[in-house]
Amino acid sequence: MSAEMSSPTTAVEAAAAAAADPASAEAVQVARDLTFVEPRVGVAKPDAVLVVDGVQRRFGGMTAVDVDHLEVQRGAITALIGPNGAGKTTLFNLLTGFDTPNQGSWTFDGRSLAGRSGAAVARAGMVRTFQLTKALSRLTVLQNMLLATPRHPGERLGLSWLPFLWRAREREATEKALEILARFKLDAKKDDFAGALSGGQRKLLEMARALMTDPTVIMLDEPMAGVNPALVQSLLGHVQALRDEGMTVVFVEHDMHAVRHISDWVVVMAEGRIVAEGPPGTVMQDQAVVDAYLGAHHDTDLGDDALLDPAVLARLEAEATGRQSAPETDHQEEQR
Amino acid sequence: MEWSRILTQVLGELVAPTTAAYALAAIGLNLHFGYTGLLNMGQAGFMLLGAYGFAIASMHGASVVVALLVAIACGAVFAAVLGIPTLKLRGDYLAIVTISAAEIIRMVGRSTMFDDWTGGSSGLRGDQYTAGFQALSPLPDGRTTIGPLTYLNNGFDSWWLRLVAWGVVALAVVFVLLVTRSPWGRVLKGIREDEDAVRALGKNVFAYKMQALVLGGVMGALAGVLYTLPRSVQPDGMGRSMTFFVWTVLLLGGAATLFGPVLGSMLFFALYMLLRAGMRVALPDGFVSATQIEQIGGMLVGVTLMALVIFRPQGILGNRKELAFDVR
Ligand SMILES: Nc1ncnc2c1ncn2[C@@H]1O[C@H](COP(=O)(O)OP(=O)(O)OP(=O)(O)O)[C@@H](O)[C@H]1O
Ligand SMILES: [Mg+2]
Numbered sequence: 001m002s003a004e005m006s007s008p009t010t011a012v013e014a015a016a017a018a019a020a021d022p023a024s025a026e027a028v029q030v031a032r033d034l035t036f037v038e039p040r041v042g043v044a045k046p047d048a049v050l051v052v053d054g055v056q057r058r059f060g061g062m063t064a065v066d067v068d069h070l071e072v073q074r075g076a077i078t079a080l081i082g083p084n085g086a087g088k089t090t091l092f093n094l095l096t097g098f099d100t101p102n103q104g105s106w107t108f109d110g111r112s113l114a115g116r117s118g119a120a121v122a123r124a125g126m127v128r129t130f131q132l133t134k135a136l137s138r139l140t141v142l143q144n145m146l147l148a149t150p151r152h153p154g155e156r157l158g159l160s161w162l163p164f165l166w167r168a169r170e171r172e173a174t175e176k177a178l179e180i181l182a183r184f185k186l187d188a189k190k191d192d193f194a195g196a197l198s199g200g201q202r203k204l205l206e207m208a209r210a211l212m213t214d215p216t217v218i219m220l221d222e223p224m225a226g227v228n229p230a231l232v233q234s235l236l237g238h239v240q241a242l243r244d245e246g247m248t249v250v251f252v253e254h255d256m257h258a259v260r261h262i263s264d265w266v267v268v269m270a271e272g273r274i275v276a277e278g279p280p281g282t283v284m285q286d287q288a289v290v291d292a293y294l295g296a297h298h299d300t301d302l303g304d305d306a307l308l309d310p311a312v313l314a315r316l317e318a319e320a321t322g323r324q325s326a327p328e329t330d331h332q333e334e335q336r
Numbered sequence: 337m338e339w340s341r342i343l344t345q346v347l348g349e350l351v352a353p354t355t356a357a358y359a360l361a362a363i364g365l366n367l368h369f370g371y372t373g374l375l376n377m378g379q380a381g382f383m384l385l386g387a388y389g390f391a392i393a394s395m396h397g398a399s400v401v402v403a404l405l406v407a408i409a410c411g412a413v414f415a416a417v418l419g420i421p422t423l424k425l426r427g428d429y430l431a432i433v434t435i436s437a438a439e440i441i442r443m444v445g446r447s448t449m450f451d452d453w454t455g456g457s458s459g460l461r462g463d464q465y466t467a468g469f470q471a472l473s474p475l476p477d478g479r480t481t482i483g484p485l486t487y488l489n490n491g492f493d494s495w496w497l498r499l500v501a502w503g504v505v506a507l508a509v510v511f512v513l514l515v516t517r518s519p520w521g522r523v524l525k526g527i528r529e530d531e532d533a534v535r536a537l538g539k540n541v542f543a544y545k546m547q548a549l550v551l552g553g554v555m556g557a558l559a560g561v562l563y564t565l566p567r568s569v570q571p572d573g574m575g576r577s578m579t580f581f582v583w584t585v586l587l588l589g590g591a592a593t594l595f596g597p598v599l600g601s602m603l604f605f606a607l608y609m610l611l612r613a614g615m616r617v618a619l620p621d622g623f624v625s626a627t628q629i630e631q632i633g634g635m636l637v638g639v640t641l642m643a644l645v646i647f648r649p650q651g652i653l654g655n656r657k658e659l660a661f662d663v664r
Contacts, residue, residue, distance in 0.1 A: 022529035083523035098532065134533035136526050146519070148537045149527045154519035155539070158549050170519065208531075215535060 033075060034264055036319070039286075040279025042069035046057040049074035049125075049217060049248050050095070056273075057090055057103030064090045065101070066272045077239060077249045079259040079280070082269035085295055090251045091131065091269070092219055097121040123150070125216035128180040129223065131252070137195030141186055144194050144205055145177035146170070148212035177212060183238060185206045185231075202229040204235070211242070211305060218242065220251040221297050223259050236262045260284065342613040348417045349505065349605040351485070353493070356501035356557070357383075357563035362507045362586040362597030371516055372527030372548040372661070373432035378418075379484035380578035381438025384571060386557025387564040392453055394465035401473060403465075404561065411557025414441075415550040423545045438579065446586050447572035450532060460569040462492060471563060483591055493566050501562045504568045505598060513594055524548055525592075584641045590651025599652060608633060625631030 010320050033046045044079035057065040072078050079086050095106060095119040105114045107127050152173065153159050154166030155271040159248070181187040184204045189197065194205060207223055223239075224232050228254035232255070239261055243249055253259050259266060259280060265282040268276040270292035276283050284291055349355060354527025361379050368374040389410035393403040399599070418437055422430045444450065446457040473496040475489040486532070488494045515521050523544050524536040531541045561576070612633050615624065624632070644651070 005508070028536070075617075082581070088664070098536075102558065117540075118535040119538050119540050122536055127538070128536055130536070134536075136533060137528035138529055139525055141524070143522055143525075147522050149519070155523055157515070157520050160518035161511065162521035163514075166519065209537070228644045254639060265442045 005138065014032035026182070029075075034076060034279065037073075037265075039276070040284045041274050041277055043070040043071070043169075043277065046071040047074045048072060050106065050108050050250075052106040053104060054093065055101045055106060056258075057094055057099065057101045063272050064072075065102070066093060067091065067274055068277070069272060070277075072250060072268065073265060074248050075243065076264040077243050077244055077251070077262055078264035079266045080250060080252045080268060080269065081256075081259055083156065085271075086269040086292075087272040088269055089221055091219055092128055092252065095217060096122075096126060098128075122213065122215075125214075126219065127210045127213050127217070128219040129206045129210050129221055129224075131221040132201065133202040133206050135194040135205055137193060137198060139194055140191050141181065141194055141205060142174070142177060142190040142196070143182060145212050146173050148209045149173040150213050173212070179310055180211055182206045185234075200231065203227055204231075206277055207235075207238075217248040218252065220249065221250050221252065224253060224255050232258060256284070256296075338508070338617050339341065339642060342617065343615055346606045346609050347427060347664045348485055349482070349609045350602050351498055351502070352605065353497045353501040353566045354563060355601050355605045356498070356505050358582060359505050359598045360501075360508055360562060361556050361559035361582045362589070362601060363505070363512060364552035364559065365514075365582055365586050366597050367516075367524075367552035367555070367592075368510065369547050369586065370593070370596070371521060371525045371528060372545060373427065374423075374545060374549060374552075375427050376434045376549070376552065377431045378434030378436075378438030379582045380576065381410050381441045382553045382556030383560030383563060384441050384445065384569075385414050385436070386560035386650070387574070388454060388460075389443050389630030390561040391460045391465040391555065391564065391569050394468055397399050400468045401611065403468070404558070407557045407561050408554050411551050411554040414557075416546070419546050419549045423542055423549065435579075441577070442571045442575050454571070455569070456573065457572065459571060462564070462566070464570045465569075466492070466565055467664035470494075482494040483647045489516045497565055501565075504558065504562065509594065509598065516594070517526060519623060520544075581637065584637055584644070587641065587644045587649070588653050590654035593651070593653040594615055603652070608637070611636060 014235045025081060031311060037043055037045060049068075050072040052067050052070040054069075055065060055067045056063065080091070082088055090099065092100045094104075097113065097116050097120065099117075105112060107113065108121075111124070113121055113124065113126075119151075122128075136147065139147065149155075149169070152169055153168065154163070154170060159165050178187060178190065180191055184207070186201065186204060186208065194202065197205060203223060203226060207220060210218055210220075220239075224235060224282070236258055239249055239251070241251070243264075251263075263280050266276075266278065266280050267274055267281060268286070268289045275288045275292050278286070361383055364382070365376060365379050368376040376396055386407040390403045393406040394400070397656045399408065414437070418430070419435055422433050435501050445454045446459075448456050460651040470490055470492075473494075475494075475496050478489050479486055480489055480495055487498070490496050516524070523534060523539055526537075526539075527541055527544055531545075559608045563574075585600040586597055587600070589596030589598065612629050615629050615632065616626075
């Protein structure tokens with residue numbers, strides 16, 4: 001557990017670490033705000049930007065999501081973790097208007113979003129990315145970015161054929177797009193078709209594209225999946241930078257290292273329910289979480305690097321399957 | 337001597353009003369399919385409805401401008417009626433609905449139900465509705481010869497009609513150039529690639545699809561007017577095979593390209609003429625009848641469409657590289 005000590009495991013440590021870095025005063029503030037929040041499911045946050053109440057989604061007889069109460073702190077990085085099929089993507093779909101719950105309500109910035117379309121939710125300031133990347137293949141990387149420009153007059157049919165009315169906005173958007181692309185190391189690719197990018201580059205493009213909309217809340221579904229380790233490091237830096245600019249980040253991730261490294265708060269889902277929430281260090285030692293992930297009673301900490309050892313994993317898996325056969329997840333349908 | 341006559345006929349096809357009409361219909365279909373990814377399998381329905389709108393309005397005393405507005409309104413309303421229930425569903429549903437709606441228009445038109453308006457299955461004679469259009473011609477009476485082509489200045493199959501028809505096509509090309517190079521066109525292309533991604537960026541996908549459907553449908557309706565100006569309104573001549581001809585024209589020239597529909601239409605009709613006239617000359621007398629030549633021609637169009645989709649789906653002007661990304 002010695003490697004653990006260097007990375008912040010609790011909100012207090014995070015605050016301390018952040019304090020050492022004067023650039024992220026924002027991070028200190030967030031961490032301080034969350035320090036005194038009790039790590040308990042459904043706990044109220046000091047400044048919640050997103051509040052979910054009694055949201056349920058059933059597919060046939062199976063309940064994919066059943067969240068009683070969840071609050072997301074403004075300006076914080078919240079990680080949503082849980083085993084495959086826990087309902088994380090479905091919850092994202094529900095909150096962003098890409099799916100309709102059987103019941104429940106949720107508010108964003110104090111306004112109810114229930115029943116609003118995906119486009120309306122995005123315009124309100126909550127923008128999401130997809131687990132199965134959606135690059136627009138036959139558009140160039142730059143066109144992908146420009147497409148995300150909010151309130152572009154040239155996107156109205158009536159004005160579209162009068163370029164002089166929107167050229168200034170287009171130039172402005174191009175500048176911003178190039179700046180974001182440079183941050184994601186995609187600027188050299190700006191004139192390539194997005195379909196010619198690698199899987200990891202598409203992930204980056206999708207995230208960069210979402211940022212073009214100037215969101216209040218950005219919801220990332222497995223942003224690091226398929227991105228090489230060196231780039232993950234810089235991606236984590238970008239996500240922290242977004243938080244430091246005042247953006248709220250909610251992300252789903254299976255990479256525990258990434259979760260532990262950057263999140264201010266972790267929410268754990270299993271079988272549709274939220275089983276735990278709290279600062280990363282606390283949550284990963286939570287018994288309910290370990291059970292949800294490993295299917296057996298262990299005193300292992302999920303953040304433990306020992307879990308990266310294949311031999312240990314194989315042993316855990318053997319124990320788990322011995323106890324009960326792990327539920328199969330249908331991966332084809334999950335993205336609707 | 338025979339072959340030079342055929343060559344003249346082929347050249348004539350390049351500038352024929354029918355070629356212009358198909359080019360315009362394919363430009364509309366290009367907005368649907370090429371840029372937005374909408375599968376409209378009933379472009380002939382838009383054309384027939386536009387033709388009826390123009391002809392019936394003219395026959396009941398409307399001026400040419402009003403009759404054209406009626407044709408445009410017919411195309412727009414038809415698009416809206418088809419789009420409202422289907423554009424929220426997956427793409428294939430629009431295809432099914434358009435193909436059957438086009439058939440319904442044709443069936444209703446040829447039935448005895450509205451005989452007084454549509455003329456039933458015998459349709460509407462050209463001289464019943466083209467007088468207003470021909471009266472607008474500023475050209476002096478007589479004939480004009482340009483190169484090997486000689487036509488009357490005014491009248492049914494005239495230079496005046498060719499001028500107007502290609503003028504409309506030119507306007508449509510400029511319009512499509514402007515809107516598809518704009519951010520609006522970018523949104524359409526985004527929708528073609530993945531509409532959920534575009535939705536996630538805050539765009540009202542339904543509204544954009546509807547705008548594209550209506551615009552392309554209106555072009556189809558106007559194409560129907562151009563198509564019927566040199567002949568008559570014949571519901572049975574504007575059925576499914578017309579839709580497939582328009583698709584062949586579009587795919588031949590290249591979907592999602594600016595000049596694809598125009599080039600495709602010219603090439604299609606020139607080749608079609610060459611084929612039929614060539615068969616007449618080359619094959620010995622009594623070997624095939626005139627009707628058989630038409631049938632063989634139609635068959636070859638079907639084979640061409642299949643071959644195009646299989647071997648060169650990007651058409652003549654399309655970019656193979658772009659198409660390579662379709663396999664995801
Ligand atoms: N459209 C659908 N129809 C039927 N069942 C669905 C559908 N979408 C999701 N499910 C089911 O809901 C459950 C939750 O799926 P979801 O995609 O939300 O999981 P997840 O937590 O995102 O998993 P992963 O980590 O593998 O992405 C799964 O059991 C899945 O089979
Ligand atoms: Mg998922």
